[in-house]
Amino acid sequence: MSILETSFEHRFSADASSLTDLLTRAVVEVHTARGGGAGIIWGGGLIVTNAHCVPRGATLRVDSGGRMHDADVIAYSGDHDLALLHAPGVSGPLLELRDARSLRPGEIVFAHGHPLGMSHALAMGAIHGVANDPRTGELRFVVADVRLAPGNSGGALVDAHGRLVGINSMVVGGLGVAIPAIVAQGFVTRATSLRAA
């Protein structure tokens, strides 16, 4: 290995491409007749995506690693624009979750999704801040200076270690807005315990 290949920018590029490899296996494409988006593998055949990616009554197909799977919506959270899908047979690496309250403005983050139909695209940006619910004071959104487009919805916002900090959901004033991963985890826990009861 030459000295050039160990320079910072080479290590940076190598780390970014191994991050893409991880995310390409951990993030699926969600297809419906009326569009779709991205989804994050949550284990046990469960996938988390945005509610607006999977309209009620739509027929769902999930593309994981190039293989198509049938999927059903098993829960919606209108409050947080989240939906939980069940697609038996879909598996992949589970992203470690990171509490967005520990994020510092300026930290580098990556958005992974399928913007404008471009499968498994990676975008780099920085944490802008986190927003709390003005009524309850609870964590509500992760705001990042990262370029998102239709097709990024339901995809992953991860930190430099590949830990999931949020589910990319919308663009406000040019900034990317994500639902915090720990909020999504709370939603999945509630939805699956209801199902078990």
Next chain:
Amino acid sequence: MSPVDQSSSNALAELSSKLSDAVERAASYIVAIHARRRIPSSGVVWRDGIIVSASHTVRRDGTVRVTRPDGSDVEATVVGRDAATDLVVLSSDGLAVAPAPRAEPRASAVGSLVLAVGRPGRSVSASFGIVSAIAEGWRSETGKRIDGLLRLDLAVYDGFSGGPLVAPSGAVVGINNSAFARGTAAALSAPTVDSVIDELLSRGHIRRPFIGVGVHPVALGPVARRYGLPHDVALIVVSLAEGEPADTAGIQLGDLLVGIAGRPLARPSDLLDALSTVADGDSVDVTVLRGGTQQTIRVTPRDRGGQAE
């Protein structure tokens, strides 16, 4: 099992923590200025007891409330504004916040990684990108020439204007302002900010020497050769303000201004540039072509910087 190295030797994490450290360092010199509705504006502690911000975001004059990085409030007074660079300077005796360190000049080269940091409230916000161009000789609406306007490839957000552009070291590169180029991201470089502040602190306004002529470029054609002029364009006087320096010096409507202080005049901006170098109370020689004769008229510009545009 994750293929991404979880240790801190990961290059992505290395850059990430460098940048968030830079934001934390910058936060120590960014204040929130409460002088408009909706959200406060961002300001930078530029020197001891001196805060700089974007003039259009500070809507009131006199005494305003400023929130320091530790969350406590202090009073500050608006010292001066410059319409051309949209800078406002405030002073506060009790500020007690260490001024922003200056980044080395290399940090503003095109392609450099930079962060825009603001304090639109209690906490700071950041966006990240590169310096995409440096505009030299950019001219503001008021005709003032500005060197070192940095065009940025990064997101503009609420509270962006008046905040610092920050190098990965955490030092300040310039003052952000989205008002220069139709809402796109730009910043005034630190040396430009320094020169404006020096003048604002010593006078309360930026000096703008004025002689009271309206001019338009005209082609001279063969006339240029006949008088041995170095170029074939001059400025024709199309309006003259009564009682102002050009009028009292004897310049007339229709005069062709061909040179100033020995330098040729081809564009109206040449006249503005030449006047801006004339010191207070000094006069300048204007070369005039009138009725077939070339003559020199000595004019003493007047400072009009303190007046509303």
